[in-house]
Amino acid sequence: MSLERVLNAESVAIVGASKTETKRGYQAIRTLQDEKFEGSIYAVNPKEKSVLGLKCYKKVSDIEDTVDIVLITTRAKTIPSVLEDCGRKDVAGAVIIAGGFGETGKEGKELENEIVRMARKHNIRLIGPNTSGMMNVKQGMNLVGLHDVPKGDIALLSQSGNMALTLITEAKLRSLKGFSYYVGVGNEADIKFHEYLDFFRDDDDTKAILMYVEGMRMGRKFLQEAYTTTIRKPVILLKSGRSEVGQKSAGSHTGALAGISMVAKNAYQRAGITVIENSDELFPAAETLSSLPPVKNNQIAILADGGGHATIAADILTDLGLKIPELSEKTQEKLKEILPPAAAVRNPVDVAGGTDSDPTVFADCADIILKDPEVGGLLVVGLFGGYGIRFAKSLSLKEEDAAHRMGKMLQKRHKPIIFHSLYNSEKTHPLHLLRYYSIPVYDSLDVACKCMGVLAEYGNFTKSYHPKANFIFNWREEAKPEGDNLIRSVREKGRRVMLEHEAKTLLKMHGFPVIGDKVAESADEAVKIAESLHSDVALKIVSPEILHKSDAGGVKIRLGTEAEIRQAFDEIIANAVKYNPHAEIRGVLVSPMAKKGLEVIIGTKIDDQFGPIVMFGIGGILVEVLKDVATRVLPLSPPYARKMVDEIRASAILNGLRGRPAYDKKAIVKLLLMVSEVIESYPDIQEMDLNPVIVHETGLSVVDARIILKKEEVGKEEMRGNE
């Protein structure tokens, strides 16, 4: 159901309207009146006759006219009866302030489920519970009780009231920006993050979406919506709760599972979301992305009136992966013409006193630099905006002149300009003018650089955007009937773990280069199979009851002669019986020994937040000790699979160390895509492990494979929902 009537409500009822100034039921009405909400306001409180000049209704259903949205300020236990009453009218939405639901434990969770059921029954959409409220700033529909929220083009979604207050206060004190909407998402009991995203994507008044997230309930659906949103407008997100203590703190706060992992960060970034990790950068990133065009070529020029700031800026931008290209000879020549001989003109450009007596030289330099086709964006660092304070008052007029000119350059060249100014907190007029032209100014050099970084990241994303590289599974599209039969037969035997040869059989159906092995039920048969393989062999026990084969003495390798094979077969069977006398022994798997090569590992599992994910790494200490793995949310497309392979820290090994030959990276990429296909084909798979896979100079072979099925068969409904 669309959120239109909820977020753009034209009539609001306040349940719990109050005459007491400190109560939310007073503040909300007062703010709606002060902010000149153009719709109708209804006060509801059975104990009052009127509040703030409004007639008081005993209950919502007593209101004669339409009510789009209800703000409920009363306590948790009163909510069900209030919703029941709202059900008697055609109420579209309810904002539930009260805490005491899912975030408090089992009992609260039950109450939360109850109100959601009731809301569904009556077609009421819920914001919260456990929220600081909601605002439609352009309409003056302010249900938060916070005055003077600046209007603007940023939509704000937050799971923390004080983070929202922080961001709104920051906008007010340090920018000319403001907000189109604010939603305190609360426990996400009904309306989820992705639904808000869907709404803001089409909202013309919203140019960027700013999110503070502590825990998210439907991560994959969110990624799907985000991927179609970010190509149209930037989404900026800070996910807190990385640390264990932070997670506990967030948990007590929203009742959801918290934590930013590499999986989450990769997934968000792949969806085009600007992931922020330092809260200082959150509002500035939104300001920048909603104000400026992206950096198109990852290349930045720095213009400074002193070496220190230029050096630090160069360090930070380089750390962020941006390039600081040497300016063209032509550009350098032109800069030399207007700057003193001591000036540096390669990039960073240091004016070396060349602006001291005339800051309009900044605009001259900016003009020259922005014309250079190598330059994708300009960062100006230093004292601009403070020349009137530092040197002579009259210089501030020249700074104003420069600000006007640079503002127009931005409009003409469509290349972003960002300022760092030491005098930002002095709020001087030249800096105000820059902001008027949508040029952001920061007093933190670090933040100014990071903002240029997010513009470049967003530029890179839009440039390489491909609508098909989304997060949507085409469930079962490549499934084989034999594959389904195999999985069914395992389930019918009451098992969830597929035996090694079963897993390999499934993979072979999908073209996996699985090492050619067969199950032998006797030593004679093992010898015969070995002969047909023309190779030394490994023998491994096959038993549903023995999963850790090595621990059970169930693996013997490098067997060449008939005698060795017979002896190994007998020993394995004996060991298995000893290990578990009740184990059903199916036989022994006879595999050829793999050619020498590099051991890699590929695994999949179901992430709580995002559903199926895949992991890749080089076997041994790199994975075990150094956790040197690349992870991605599935499904994969070829570019993401390639990135995974190149992303591990030890990727140089794959490229061939010191003259040694390279390993077949293309084959690994192909294997990753096959893994993606199998997971997509059989939604019943919970976990899959290919360990080891031996990679050669050309090709690779899957030596061992393990597949575990989900506890219960996956219904069609679940697949349709795409998790």
Added chain:
Amino acid sequence: MSLERVLNAESVAIVGASKTETKRGYQAIRTLQDEKFEGSIYAVNPKEKSVLGLKCYKKVSDIEDTVDIVLITTRAKTIPSVLEDCGRKDVAGAVIIAGGFGETGKEGKELENEIVRMARKHNIRLIGPNTSGMMNVKQGMNLVGLHDVPKGDIALLSQSGNMALTLITEAKLRSLKGFSYYVGVGNEADIKFHEYLDFFRDDDDTKAILMYVEGMRMGRKFLQEAYTTTIRKPVILLKSGRSEVGQKSAGSHTGALAGISMVAKNAYQRAGITVIENSDELFPAAETLSSLPPVKNNQIAILADGGGHATIAADILTDLGLKIPELSEKTQEKLKEILPPAAAVRNPVDVAGGTDSDPTVFADCADIILKDPEVGGLLVVGLFGGYGIRFAKSLSLKEEDAAHRMGKMLQKRHKPIIFHSLYNSEKTHPLHLLRYYSIPVYDSLDVACKCMGVLAEYGNFTKSYHPKANFIFNWREEAKPEGDNLIRSVREKGRRVMLEHEAKTLLKMHGFPVIGDKVAESADEAVKIAESLHSDVALKIVSPEILHKSDAGGVKIRLGTEAEIRQAFDEIIANAVKYNPHAEIRGVLVSPMAKKGLEVIIGTKIDDQFGPIVMFGIGGILVEVLKDVATRVLPLSPPYARKMVDEIRASAILNGLRGRPAYDKKAIVKLLLMVSEVIESYPDIQEMDLNPVIVHETGLSVVDARIILKKEEVGKEEMRGNE
């Protein structure tokens, strides 16, 4: 020579005194007058009769009275003659503003050397050249021309004028702190960083030393001085120029080699210096360290009036390695008594609205929390200071009450308190009061957390301080006469590279567990040696002309039988002759094959900035591909050697993986200390490589060793200077 008369000058001459307002020769005199410098000011300019009411002298030597310091504002080429003239008077110091020296290239470098020679001849100490000047703020001796510099207890050393201006402006706008001295260090042509440190260490008006460094000329001497300084007062340092472009930018700026490496960061931190990497944190760190006691136990409590800030703070502090311990049951009980039921009291403490109508509850909470012996410091995050704006005006008086009480708590408990406030930029009175009590307040949550981090780091440093663990070499203290003879004999042969068996001989003198090998001049001899070793052997060519033995086919391993040894011997000799027909072949080194174990690598070299350093890592891809090494400035003491071994990312391997036995870490530590001893004993050594060293469950053996000597013999003078 002491800097007393330079930095505490009582009489100042301005060379280049000017009537033009924009000139430095005007601004300097004007500022000295405005800031009420108590000493004498002399104007020097042959073309003027008087400037700003002062009589003008033609030259410095014309001044009748004592001149402690001269500010030279004239151009580079004039400096030698000015200094020559100063030499006629007993001038103690000169501040040279002009650029155009070492930072511009070879010619400038020569001019720089000339003025240094001249200064030494006349006993004049130089600040700069290429500096923005110097200030003794308490005396009003301001040679920078910057007005209203706040007085205080921080000494500032900077190689960038605009970074100094940034820090001074920050102090003025956002704190109640100020400066005792400022020195623009410039090119460090004469006075070096460490000499300023030495001066500020004993200055009673200085409580902390704040440094912005782009390049440092005498790194080791600086570390030595720093180590005796930081135990008395904190030193805070930002080193810029990490990136290549940043280095170029810094190079054009000060003409010194730039770059913060892991070596530098480790070295600075070992010297007790607070290394800052984000310029936003530089002044706040100095403010905090000069105002508050250190955190003694690395454990912090967070007090918040909302979940969002608490969660983010917990994340950041955890990332910084600080602990957020659960508060004691007693503490939790007491907090519960005064907070609403929804409050979180374990830590982070979230008051859950408990302060909304009465912010003095913050002080009540702080009092309870600080009494908990587990708590080493308190971080308060959220809206404090803005309750009068956010809720009701009258609440600001309650905030003032709380501020007074918390200020007194700080004095009583000696545990640091830091505030984050959303309303910091509003400069409200309660926040002003906190600062009056030396409680810093930041609007950045990140910066507030980082400041708590530096207090903890400094606390850890002072707690584990050991005066002997300094950076001073006791050159040659453990040198053996036989070792000296061996090195001399190599030099006499015109070589710098010691052959493998020579290097091993030297190491054996110092007790290194070198694998027992001998040189054989014939196959017969090789067989005999092998028999005496009771082990399979490896043979390696011995020739001063063949350093890359494997490339020359000069290495054969795992030789067991006499026939194998004879054949290998002959092949090696033949290969060597083929590889280099002119090579002098001394024979073949016969070594026992080492028992199986873990290969590690230890190497030393001479760092440009810090002199001898040592590197440790696990052999193979960990070092080659992942650069997983620990480095330290030498000499080492046992705790640093132990830290190195535990610091590599793959250190878990040493502790024994998944039930495998652990390797002998103590033996590695001992070996590192022996390496330190050898480098200290023979200053002639340029590089030493022990690769591989095989580590066992008990003990280890050095299998191969390489030593390269310095180009020229090291004189006694050089050693005395301790680099």
